[in-house]
Amino acid sequence: MRVTVEVVGEATHTVELDAPTYGDLLREVGLNHHEATALVDGRPVPEDAPADAERVRVLRLIKGG
Template sequence: MHVTVEVVGEETHDVSVDDDGTYADLVRAVDLSPHEVSVLVDGSPVPEDQPVEVDRVKVLRLIKGGAP
């Protein structure tokens, strides 16, 4: 399955996941940790262990780098 992953305020990635892939798998595929983001489907958060059932998600980073 191909999924477009938009990291809000950053980049958009096209990611392939297995048919039984989870939202955590998508997050890891774009080099982020499931512990530092929320995955949104149609504007609502989804559990990271839920199977992917859509072809487009938004990833909202909860933690971003600090001041220099």
């Protein structure tokens, strides 16, 4: 499955995985569920849910330090 993953304010990635979860997509762009959340149609989705959207926005929850 090919998914476009937009990390808000950063970059857009094209990810290709077989039967990914939203957590898999986060990992593919170098993030985890503690520091970012996946959004589909503006709503957060569980990291363990099967990714069924062609486009996902990722919002970083923590940045800087």
